Amino acid sequence: MSLIAGGAPLPLILDAIVRGVEADHPDMVCSILLLDASGQHLLHGAAPNLPAVYTQAIDGVAIGPSAGSCGTAAYTGRRIVVADIQTDPLWDAFKHLARDAGLASCWSEPILGAGNRLLGTFAMYHRTVREPTADDLGDILAAAHLAAIAIERKEALDALAISQVRAERATADAQVLSRDFETLFTVSQDLLSIVDADGILINLNPSWETVLGYPQGRLIGTSFFDLLHPDDVESAVAVSPRLQVSGEAHYSVTRCRCADGTYKHIEFRVRASDHRVFCVGRDVTEHIQAEADLRAAKAEAEAANRAKSDFLANMSHEVRTPLNGVIGIVDALARTELSSAQREMVTLIQGSGSTLERLVSDFLDVSKVEAGRLELEIREFDLEEVLRGVLEIARIRADAKGLAFRVDYGPTARGLLQGDSVRIRQILDNLLSNAVKFTSDGEVSVRIEVLEGATPDDPTGLSVEVRDTGVGFDSTTATPFERFSQTDKTITRRFGGTGLGLTIVKALVEAMGGEIHAESQPGAGAVFSIVIPLARSLTLADYDQRLGRSLAPGPVNDVLGGIDTDRPLRILLAEDNPTNQKVVDLLLAPFGVELTIVENGELAVQAFTENPFDLVLMDMQMPVMDGLAATQAIRDYERNSPERARVPIAMLSANAMEHHRLAAAKAGADLHIAKPVTALALLAGIEHALATTPRDEAPVSNSA
Incomplete structure (x- = not known):
């Protein structure tokens, strides 16, 4: 501190710091490395008693996650303790240097300046394999702090050449630092204090007044525990004896009374040394309030989501009940003898009712997807029977528009599988409905395969590809699976729809552990392909031999x-x-x-x-x-x-x-x-x- 106050050159100060620590630890040698201007390498600062060959070898070492003790400490910004250099992977690239220099262990502390800015590292080397003691760690931390003061003061002095005002400020700061180390408290926005073994405040910094509103002098000599919320005193008192025994840092959040009688949440980091407790406090009131607000908002959102689900369930019932009457009666009416005009009107009503029912189902499915409550019913089903009705409906839709409709089954695309057949039908129905809707002329085709695994009876998944020659879209920029999204706003006006179908398809496919892909070009149609992992519940050979396969419902x-x-x-x-x-x-x-x-x-x-x-x-x-x-x-x-x-x-x-x-x-x-x-x-x-x-x-x- 005298050298710092006297304006000695930085190398001399760093050398004095190293020699001072070595004087207290005769069995150790120390070094200081400084961060270069690029922030990527460490340069020699002071190492009077390390072998010159070793010092020269590590001068300019690159910092990194496995760069010895010093390079790693600089990289991580935290202390690195290596008790055995020859067995620690951090030293793989430098073991031979340490061995030749007779160094067995190394503990390195990052030298941090204001704002935790990395300035370099301070290292203590020992010639035997060993762990540091609490005193060792205290000395290495103190040396790093002194080095930081010296380095930052050197930087401040260097700035004198740029601005006289800055020079005067740096000189004043250096004089304050040299007069009393305690003035370092003034630069921190945290609540810094020193408390004796009985909890009496010995010293504290101005931030106590800034945060809690008490003048500095008013609190000195009073009990720290008197500032705590009554409910927090017992736990704080219980910690004090353990701090003196263990010497370890302790973290806690407690409520401190402000000068106006209110309370703030302060996060304290405390450590005892020589019957004193050093405390660093930070106001986390806003953070804790924000967390509480977040929890409350989450609870409110979950409650709103539950209310939405209940509302949707109720609306489903309320809408479907009258809709059932409309669709059912019109369905029955369609089975009677009608004139051509009447039949046309009935057909229009049937189509509108079917569309309305589909919209209600889509909105319910989307709500379940958003709430993460989409559930699957895994049951055995016959692949051909499950898909037959969906394919026939799609064929009828395609015929009505004058489109060709083709279905190709792979050689193993049949049999009994385990899965949610209702959702599989829904996926295929949505894909086919889209294909027919957006195709004015040409063809809609479907390719269905069961992908086999290592053996013919070990399937890896159901593969479905739906291809059309419709309007298409730009698959490089469009997002067809995004809800309420259609690639062209004119699509809604031309073809109708809510833009929910593909969103539901994607959610269902992914819920089953599958994948979906889309390829398209504007005006050149689209191809949607899905693969859903399913398992056979019966081998193909047994399935083909089973009697009574003709159980599918007829007309x-x-x-x-x-x-x-x-x-x-x-x-x-x-x-x-x-x-x-x-x-x-x-x-x-x-x-x-x-x-x-x-x-x-x-x-x-x-x-x-x-x-x-x-x-x-x-x-x-x-x-x-x-x-x-x-x-x-x-x-x-x-x-x-x-x-x-x-x-x-x-x-x-x-x-x-x-x-x-x-x-x-x-x-x-x-x-x-x-x-x-x-x-x-x-x-x-x-x-x-x-x-x-x-x-x-x-x-x-x-x-x-």
């Missing part, structure tokens, strides 16, 4: 006709909405079904216990007793009535969310049919429910 008019009964099919319908009652009645009337209608779940249970039925169609939401409770009651009745066989139950519901389907299955329903219900969906659902009922559990007097 609508043949569905119920294919069920072998010696009497009319007896169906119990539980539905509180008169319009929906009429819809089901109209759809089933042409098949001679014996339909019993009740308006709530309680009446459904009563009717079931009093009369035999082949099938129950159960609405989910009804007054008195809802469909879930009624289904559970029917299943309980069956378990307690051995003479009554299990009857299939199909749940009709405007609640289309995944948890509604799961709730229906848990209650005992065999099938969930989402509203609005079309003739095809209703009849296919009835056939499926009856066909999947085991023969030995089939209703008495019904061979179906």
